[in-house]
Amino acid sequence: LAKTTQPISMDSYEGQEVNITCSHNNIATNDYITWYQQFPSQGPRFIIQGYKTKVTNEVASLFIPADRKSSTLSLPRVSLSDTAVYYCLVVRYNQGGKLIFGQGTELSVKP
């Protein structure tokens, strides 16, 4: 599976839009991208996933350029409760959804 690289940490303030970019240069055509959020001492929570272009749900948007070598998770108007670790993962189709976690991005939202 393609290795992912994302910033180790990011700081933001309440009400701002936060964009976390992840690179996955070796993504294959049968891979898609998924993002998870994790709070301390909890299991990760699914945020969003996509294959190409733009995907939006009630909590976030995911932008994937045409070459798919990177993706950007966009969190609109963050609040203090969005302080968490965010993981970008590349998933291969038809492998049961197997996930290999990288280091993640520790987002700190300040008042």
Next chain:
Amino acid sequence: GAVVSQHPSRVICKSGTSVKIECRSLDFQATTMFWYRQFPKKSLMLMATSNEGSKATYEQGVEKDKFLINHASLTLSTLTVTSAHPEDSSFYICSATVSSGRDGYQETQYFGPGTRLLVL
């Protein structure tokens, strides 16, 4: 979203004893479940893939005789840490896969809340 539960949420045991952790998919059936462990301030490490009705597939470096996995039904997988030692103290998390037909065939993992194991 799909709900996955784990029991117990935390357990303290003496060195040398065995501990069983249950993972259940509450509102869906899961042919595939996964087990992870996570140390403080570290990322999740995949331990094994649990397939209903067949033997688990362990990741490299994970002792299958140490971490016994049983996936006896479509809603239950168990992880037994045998002869636990203090170095087995960790946060153990399970997940279960839900298949979606949107944007093609995608499989989304939903995670349990985790089990904190402390071996004294």
